[in-house]
Amino acid sequence: MPPLPRRSRHVPLLAAAVAVTLCAALPVPAGADEPAPSARRNLTFVAHTSFDTAVQLRSGTRSATKVAKGSVRLKSPKNTRAFSGRRYHVGTWTSPWVTESSDLSELIPSWQASTPGDSWIEVRARVRSAAQTVGSWDTMARWSSTDRWIKRSSLSGQDDDLARVNADTLQVPAGATGWQLRVKLMRRTGSKAQPSLDRVGAMASRVLPRTAGTPASKAGVAAGTVLDVPAYSQMTHRGHYPQWGNGGEAWCSPTSTAMVLQYYGVNPAAGQAFTPAGHADGIVDWTAQQVYDHGYRGTGNWAFNTAYAGTLLRSSHVTRLPDLAAAEPHILAGTPLIVSVAFGRGQLTGAPISATAGHLMVLVGFTPEGDVVVNDPAAPTNASVRRTYDRAQFENAWLGGSGGITYVLED
Known part of the structure; x- marks a missing residue:
């Protein structure tokens, strides 16, 4: 039996000094008492799952793709799709279902890929509720390492069934206990470009707001360590x-x-x-x-x-x-x-x-x-x-x- 994809316990970050807030902590329901500090840790859930080794990537389902040299690559694709006035061959990799130990309210996928020439990837996600209701596939991103052929883009909205897309985050208002990712690899028909998916995963979470006055964590192993990171002003x-x-x-x-x-x-x-x-x-x-x-x-x-x-x-x-x-x-x-x-x-x-x-x-x-x-x-x-x-x-x-x-x- 192949090993499970690597999992790490972590927590998410807000990514822009702009007026729009891309990620907000969940509010306490109206009328609910604020949980005591000792209870809050049990009410906060974060888990990161990553598919990044050949064995982990082979645990997914493949259509017109193969796992070679530690990455997902196209394999004699026959299906095509039209996009931006051009036609592309398509291959697909779909992750196994990931079942979480607690209810999640947000899912944030991330990936590493290579898209040479006129090639790109599309990342989709869906969730499954505790009652085993499966949501629709929502498109999180159309991504390429260059804007020459397609415009790199998230697709906010898609308000349906269990979830909605908010830029980089799949929001799940009623909660879910499982999730799945699907990545489509595209290359222009007639091209020999070989896009590859090197790693893909997601961070599932349900995080309550931090109360004012919560004591800081104590200084630990890195006290006195400062890395020499160059400084740039935006x-x-x-x-x-x-x-x-x-x-x-x-x-x-x-x-x-x-x-x-x-x-x-x-x-x-x-x-x-x-x-x-x-x-x-x-x-x-x-x-x-x-x-x-x-x-x-x-x-x-x-x-x-x-x-x-x-x-x-x-x-x-x-x-x-x-x-x-x-x-x-x-x-x-x-x-x-x-x-x-x-x-x-x-x-x-x-x-x-x-x-x-x-x-x-x-x-x-x-x-x-x-x-x-x-x-x-x-x-x-x-x-x-x-x-x-x-x-x-x-x-x-x-x-x-x-x-x-x-x-x-x-x-």
Whole structure:
């Protein structure tokens, strides 16, 4: 019997300093008492399941695809579909059902793929209720590593049966206990392009809001460790490229992604040389282009950021972490984390912005006392990006704002 797909316990992050909040914690039902802190852990559920080895990928069902060299690839596809005035051969990989130990209210898929030439992938998801009602397939993304042939896009809406799509998140208002993914691989008819699916998975969760005044986690193994992540300000790009979000406040996610990729030394030469007239750090503009979601019309799609990073790194995914204690082993291992926060006026002392409904930054380490060291791209200059935040305030902004959403990018 093949081993189960790798599972890890984590918690999710909010991915954009834009007006739209892409991921919100579930409210306590009207009239319900706020659960005691000791009970809250039992009411919060997060699980990440990933199919990324050949054995795990072979556990899925395949049509006109094969598993070769550790990836799903097309195998003599016969079926075709029309899209954007062109015709494509289609192959499909469908995951087995993943049954969770608790009810989920959100599902956030993420993937790593290669799409050379005129090829692309489509990612779909569906859920199953505790009563064994199976929802319809909802299209989460049409994705390619380039916008040359198709426009990379999420498909919000699809309000039907059990779930609805909100950019990168499948929302399940009534809850579900199981889920399944389907990935379609497409290549232009007559082409020899070979798209591949290298990893796919999803983070299932049900997260309650964090109550004000919840004690911070205690400083742990990474106290005193700070990673040398290069600093980029998103604000120095204000007004750049309206077609990719217009820079400035809208670019916290690609700026954070660019910083981590620069830390690993994998930003591509083309991106490094992307220096539009009149400003520096063209790699930030380049990254914004690579992660831009034409459906959402922004650069804050969590899965699109990790999918782009995954074309350059060994591993990338979106998840949730329960607290800073869970983040510390990543920092100790040399892995900076991109985290999503939200806070009101006066709730994060020293922040370059007074308040935000959703903002991404890079967690780069901890002081010896356990306070949080970050690269906050909302700072006005590169020189002011490195910041230190109070541990309790930061943890409240992160867990209370997005439920702990995090991009884990590993070299």
